[in-house]
Amino acid sequence: MPGTYIPSEYLPVAIIFLFAALIGLGALVAGLLVRPRRPYVQKLYPYESGNPPVGEPRYKFSVKFYIIAMLFVVFDVEAVFLYPWAVAYDKLGIFGFVEMMLFIFILLIGYIYVWKKGAFNWE
Amino acid sequence: MTAPQLFFAYFAVMITVLSLLMITRRNPVHGVLWMLVLFVHIAGLYIFLNAEFLAAIQIIVYAGAILVLFLFVIMLLNLKKEETVKKFQKHWLVGVGTGIIFAVFSVSIVRKIEVFPQLGKYTIEAVKAEGNIMTVGKVLYTKYLLPFEIASVILLVAIIGAVVLAKKRIE
Amino acid sequence: MEMETTISLLDIRPLVPELTMICVGLIVILLDLIVRKKEVVAIVGIAGTLVALYGTYKLYGFYEPQSAFSGMFVLDGYSNFFKLIFYLNIILTICISFKYMAIEKASFGEYYALLMFATTGMMIMASAADLIVLYLGLELMALSTYILAGITRKRQRSNEAALKYFFLGAFSSAFLLYGISLTYGLTGTTNLREIASALQTLDLNGSPIMYLGLIFMIVAFGFKIALAPFHMWAPDVYEGAPTSITAFMSVGPKAAGFAVLGRVLFGAFAGMQVQWASILIPMAVLTMAVGSIIALAQTNIKRMLAYSSIAHAGYMLLGVITGTTGGLMSTVNYLAIYLFMNIGAFAIVIMLRREGFQGENIEDYMGLSKSHPLASALMLIFMFSLAGIPPTAGFIGKFYVFMEVIKAGYVYLAIIAVAFSAISAFFYLRVVMYIYMKDPKEEVVLTRSPSMSIALAVTAMMVLILGIFPSFLLNLVRYSILG
Numbered sequence: 001m002p003g004t005y006i007p008s009e010y011l012p013v014a015i016i017f018l019f020a021a022l023i024g025l026g027a028l029v030a031g032l033l034v035r036p037r038r039p040y041v042q043k044l045y046p047y048e049s050g051n052p053p054v055g056e057p058r059y060k061f062s063v064k065f066y067i068i069a070m071l072f073v074v075f076d077v078e079a080v081f082l083y084p085w086a087v088a089y090d091k092l093g094i095f096g097f098v099e100m101m102l103f104i105f106i107l108l109i110g111y112i113y114v115w116k117k118g119a120f121n122w123e
Numbered sequence: 124m125t126a127p128q129l130f131f132a133y134f135a136v137m138i139t140v141l142s143l144l145m146i147t148r149r150n151p152v153h154g155v156l157w158m159l160v161l162f163v164h165i166a167g168l169y170i171f172l173n174a175e176f177l178a179a180i181q182i183i184v185y186a187g188a189i190l191v192l193f194l195f196v197i198m199l200l201n202l203k204k205e206e207t208v209k210k211f212q213k214h215w216l217v218g219v220g221t222g223i224i225f226a227v228f229s230v231s232i233v234r235k236i237e238v239f240p241q242l243g244k245y246t247i248e249a250v251k252a253e254g255n256i257m258t259v260g261k262v263l264y265t266k267y268l269l270p271f272e273i274a275s276v277i278l279l280v281a282i283i284g285a286v287v288l289a290k291k292r293i294e
Numbered sequence: 295m296e297m298e299t300t301i302s303l304l305d306i307r308p309l310v311p312e313l314t315m316i317c318v319g320l321i322v323i324l325l326d327l328i329v330r331k332k333e334v335v336a337i338v339g340i341a342g343t344l345v346a347l348y349g350t351y352k353l354y355g356f357y358e359p360q361s362a363f364s365g366m367f368v369l370d371g372y373s374n375f376f377k378l379i380f381y382l383n384i385i386l387t388i389c390i391s392f393k394y395m396a397i398e399k400a401s402f403g404e405y406y407a408l409l410m411f412a413t414t415g416m417m418i419m420a421s422a423a424d425l426i427v428l429y430l431g432l433e434l435m436a437l438s439t440y441i442l443a444g445i446t447r448k449r450q451r452s453n454e455a456a457l458k459y460f461f462l463g464a465f466s467s468a469f470l471l472y473g474i475s476l477t478y479g480l481t482g483t484t485n486l487r488e489i490a491s492a493l494q495t496l497d498l499n500g501s502p503i504m505y506l507g508l509i510f511m512i513v514a515f516g517f518k519i520a521l522a523p524f525h526m527w528a529p530d531v532y533e534g535a536p537t538s539i540t541a542f543m544s545v546g547p548k549a550a551g552f553a554v555l556g557r558v559l560f561g562a563f564a565g566m567q568v569q570w571a572s573i574l575i576p577m578a579v580l581t582m583a584v585g586s587i588i589a590l591a592q593t594n595i596k597r598m599l600a601y602s603s604i605a606h607a608g609y610m611l612l613g614v615i616t617g618t619t620g621g622l623m624s625t626v627n628y629l630a631i632y633l634f635m636n637i638g639a640f641a642i643v644i645m646l647r648r649e650g651f652q653g654e655n656i657e658d659y660m661g662l663s664k665s666h667p668l669a670s671a672l673m674l675i676f677m678f679s680l681a682g683i684p685p686t687a688g689f690i691g692k693f694y695v696f697m698e699v700i701k702a703g704y705v706y707l708a709i710i711a712v713a714f715s716a717i718s719a720f721f722y723l724r725v726v727m728y729i730y731m732k733d734p735k736e737e738v739v740l741t742r743s744p745s746m747s748i749a750l751a752v753t754a755m756m757v758l759i760l761g762i763f764p765s766f767l768l769n770l771v772r773y774s775i776l777g
Binding site: 007 | 282
């Protein structure tokens with residue numbers, strides 16, 4: 001029957017997640033309980049004994065970052081398709097090889113296009 | 124409540140709560156960070172559905188790549204003014220109303236589901252015996268060959284789109 | 295475990311036209327990197343489309359539908375006829391955009407590649423026999439058109455159009471996926487034919503969940519076709535996008551939307567005709583009303599034509615609502631006619647655009663007949679055809695749809711449609727009146743080019759020929775659908 005499946009082999013993963021969360025939270029809580037709290041102005045500076053901060057911490061990014069991130073996503077998705085192909089490669093044989101080459105070829109043209117258009121240049 | 128139901132209940136509740144947290148943050152960067160937690164929980168739900176490969180992709184592509192893209196876009200837009208204006212427009216009540224009607228509608232209909240189609244050949248046991256990724260690979264690159272190749276053209280269009288719309292033209 | 299069905303090289307044969315289009319699209323991208331003159335790129339695009347057209351012509355001979363890739367892709371007369379519409383759409387679009395894109399300073403090679411890929415997506419949609427292939431075809435088409443709508447990126451309105459189209463398109467994709475997942479959950483398959491048989495054997499025809507799934511899919515297709523109440527994006531996007539792309543997407547995605555609507559409703563959900571007719575009838579009436587009435591108030595010709603295209607979608611939908619093969623044929627026939635008259639009208643709009651002059655206001659047409667009698671006569675033909683006045687093709691299209699609607703017993707729908715058709719004649723004839731009866735405000739200079747003349751000649755000729763001798767097209771439609 002559907003809906004009765006328990007992924008029991010993921011129990012260690014869940015335990016690790018739980019421990020990670022506990023350690024992180026525990027350190028914060030322990031620090032809060034133990035440390036003395038005596039704030040004054042210099043101490044609250046983001047960078048003590050350095051230059052006083054000027055302006056906003058966030059500023060407008062160049063669109064170049066966006067292009068790189070976008071291309072990263074696209075090629076990341078492409079790479080994802082390679083995992084199951086590599087695992088099942090023995091069973092797929094030469095046929096599987098040809099179809100993946102076709103897939104990569106189409107994206108290779110995209111790669112050449114991006115390169116020639118200079119999207120990888122950081123002028 | 125049985126264990127699978129508890130498991131599902133945890134993820135379902137958390138996904139709803141995290142989605143709400145995500146859209147109600149004033150600082151968009153905080154919203155994105157809540158979205159990261161949300162993505163991890165969605166991956167958990169996929170594991171619960173015995174879709175391990177999908178869970179891995181959820182982490183690699185969404186929590187990895189898409190989230191970075193979101194952060195870059197937020198930095199690109201530099202939403203300083205938006206943080207001070209009201210989070211919700213006047214129409215938020217309409218939205219909530221529509222959402223409630225839709226939820227009631229869906230729940231009342233989904234409760235009527237009694238038909239389970241006959242189980243296909245990819246039962247949980249069959250997939251377990253062979254390994255999740257192996258099964259995905261064997262189906263994706265044989266039966267679903269055509270969708271797979273169409274996907275490559277879609278990715279190509281996405282690449283062209285990013286360059287056409289955002290790259291400065293060099294003459 | 296055994297391997298899934300093996301796929302042989304023979305499976306590729308029905309896909310030759312699509313593969314040709316993709317290959318030419320790839321060549322166009324690479325060529326764009328080398329060649330400076332973008333006209334060459336455009337000509338390669340047209341030539342590639344003609345090769346694909348030849349492929350479809352060769353494949354037209356199959357009376358029996360051919361299916362390939364384990365039943366995901368089907369080649370039949372229905373899809374072939376739609377592919378003809380898509381080929382003509384892209385060729386005419388390229389013809390009218392040569393000079394125009396240069397004026398817009400967006401004469402990019404990618405423009406032609408994206409047109410090819412969008413058309414490939416439409417072709418895949420028309421041939422999809424599986425909901426997954428259908429969805430991917432739709433995304434390929436949609437993604438390409440989003441980019442095309444925003445390709446003149448220096449213009450703010452173009453950016454706005456692309457963004458609006460993208461957001462609402464993504465929203466409608468989500469609806470489609472929701473509908474597909476509900477259907478899959480109930481029937482256990484995404485193959486259209488298997489869905490139909492599963493609905494029979496599991497006795498799901500008319501089940502409320504299936505109904506909900508169907509509504510979601512209709513909503514998604516309604517977005518693409520611009521049916522009210524999912525038409526909101528159309529006027530803004532049509533106005534903001536470059537005019538040649540407006541022409542392209544007022545025909546292509548609409549035709550592709552109708553192709554999948556007909557395929558899904560007639561192929562998988564034929565047993566639920568009562569249910570889907572009950573959703574589509576109010577949508578059709580609302581669509582005709584919104585399109586015809588709001589168009590009356592427009593001063594921008596692109597917005598006016600956007601509302602006009604919404605109204606036309608309403609008329610076309612009537613043929614689908616009947617649930618009969620005759621009704622579907624009348625819709626397909628209408629789409630083919632709509633292709634010529636609509637692209638023709640947009641071609642005239644493009645001719646008014648020149649350096650430093652938008653030419654998008656209806657008032658810009660004042661007294662056009664004094665200086666440009668030929669262009670005025672062509673606009674007159676297209677406007678008459680869009681209004682459905684005989685002896686133009688637009689009349690034939692409407693006539694056959696209304697006939698089929700009456701035959702199927704929806705007399706009241708035909709009466710409503712005729713009434714809205716009469717209302718819509720006002721705004722088409724207003725343009726004609728401006729052209730012929732007003733005095734020119736300022737001198738209008740038309741931008742001419744040889745390819746534009748070819749496109750205008752073809753569209754105007756077809757509008758007249760199909761209006762006077764409609765049997766050729768009707769026979770082709772009948773041959774395509776009935777075999």
